[in-house]
Amino acid sequence: MELQSITTHRIDAEDRLVYTDDGWREFAIDNHYSLFYEQHLMGYTLWSFISDKTLIHLYQSLLHCVRLARKPAKTRYRCDSPGVLREFEMTIRPLENGGAEFENRLIRISKRPMIRLLDIFAPRGPEWVTMCSRCKAIKTPGGWQELEQAALELSLFQSDPLPEITHGLCEACYEVMLEEIETFKEAG
């Protein structure tokens, strides 16, 4: 399936998901999210789709600034599939009704060897590993490591069953997002 390089979703003034375009839908299907996402996801708050509390807090701060300043802000994140690295730039625009529009633009895509850890159908055991919600880095005993590097070095990625993924936010992403928010505020 040829995926759209730009997808859009919108929330209302209470942060509830109220609209997704066809591209967003195709992307969701390609990533094996529920085909019935529209019935299941519409009306839920945006924050129920993000598992890390710190990332939620940072996104909420940025969104608050966007609504207050009535101008768009940009940030980045990764949303990979097992064999493809994908980096997105997200533009958050305020809407007249107090809601906001999120435009997700694919800015980097590259095929790489399959990383089974990202295969949502692979069986999971009692072990778990922490992944950064924003950049997909993996927390290792020696600190946060890029996903591809961690996949090469950590034998647990080849283990059967695979570890469960829990989500966090790495220090680098925390710093970057704080900086983005501060820069946005300073720009007035």
Ligand SMILES: [Zn+2]
């Ligand atoms: Zn990160």
